[in-house]
Amino acid sequence: MKDYLTKAYAFDGRVRLYAARTTNLVHEAQKIHQLWPTSAAALGRLLTGSIIMGAMYKDDQELTIRVESNGPIEGMVTTTNAKGQVRGYVGNPKLFFKNNTGGIHLPQAIGEGKIHVTKDVKVRDYFTSTSAIQTGEIAEDLAYYFTVSEQIPSAVALGEKINPDNTIELAGGFILQRMPGCPEETIELIEKRLKKLKPVSQMLEEDYTPEAMIDAITKGDHQILHTLDLSYYCDCNxxxxxxxxxxxxxxxxxxxxxxxxxxxxxxxxxxxxxxxxxxxxxxxxxxxx
Ligand SMILES: [Zn+2]
Known part of the structure; x- marks a missing residue:
């Protein structure tokens, strides 16, 4: 399946939803930087979160996210735009921590610190907002950024699956944002649905398309706006x-x-x-x- 993102309005237009499959671009990042599994998962989630956030902006605008933390990952940087292009790197490519269930343990790799989000809207100066890292799982940290720095209540889910040979098998995620005036019963319904939702890694494994991820949350109550092809892309020269x-x-x-x-x-x-x-x-x- 190619990497792409789907944007939809849902719940009577009160919610914005973006879902993406990013397997190929995260795989590309892993190849370029020779990433071990934990470093690959960390950068992969940030690349996926970034590219979805990039899709919220206009054509030539750019978004740079810097993770500055005291963990052994030694920081991460991603840059993305509204055209579905993203690039990034990680301070320490050779990390492999497992949690007690054998999964990838990101908090240990990330540690405590800050996330800096810089917007280059190509008109005036750059705008940077900063928020504190909450868990080091990246998804919660980006959700906190949206909720606190942008005052947009958001749910972020990012995930990956790693092959036994330590290469990235699958990657993707979604961001759900509530518009102002979202009724209380809709908020409750969304929370219920999100609680019951399968983890992103499982949806990816079951070959969910971005549209299927959206549908799993909305149960059909949505309108697809557009899709966008995604890729790892560097414009250096x-x-x-x-x-x-x-x-x-x-x-x-x-x-x-x-x-x-x-x-x-x-x-x-x-x-x-x-x-x-x-x-x-x-x-x-x-x-x-
Ligand atoms: Zn380059």
Whole structure:
């Protein structure tokens, strides 16, 4: 099944629902960063949560989420847009903690700290809101962010299944948001349905499409708005890295050239390496002068 997201209005238009299957893009992230299971699950959930949040924005707007915490994961970053593209990386790719039922134990990996959400709406400055990590399971932490920082009561569920060989087998999730004026009985009904809902990992295993996930919550009381194809995507290029090197200044570049003769940089998000030999560094120095 391809990775895609479905957006729907539900419960008489009082609720917004986004559901996504993200297996391929999380698998891609695991391959790029050589992630062990716990690191893969942590980054996978953040990538899935991010890409769903990105779908709430407009075309050229970008959303960056930073997890800054004291756990051995050593932080995570994701960047996404409204076109269904996401990229990310994790501080420590080699974590594998199990809980007492043999599942992946994320809280131990994440620890305590903060989630920073930065919106680049391409008109003015960036907007960053910060909220405290609640459980380290990522889904609850994003739900808390929405409820506290954006004042949008939200339920977030994210999950994955990992193959015996430690590769990501399945990934996905959903975000449910209540609109202002949602009646009390609807709120109660939603809470009841969410309590009875199968875990995301089980729905994925049973081949639920995003539409089926939505239907499991709404029991048919929804209207599909649109779907969006999702992918792992990095837009880095040599010019970006040139700008980064230029920002170091002439002195620093001359020192790098003297010490190393060449510079090799790698993109954090996709691993692409960019090589600058002596002549290329000279060009940069000339550009500054
Ligand atoms: Zn890149």
């Amino acid at each position: 040599k010019e970006k890295f040139e700008r980064g090197l230029l920002s170091l200044g002439k002195k620093q570049l001359e020192k790098l050239k003297h010490d190393d003769k060449e510079i090799e940089t790698a993109c954090h998000f996709c691993g692409t390496k960019y090589h600058f030999d002596e002549a290329a560094i000279d060009e940069l120095i000339k550009e500054i002068s």
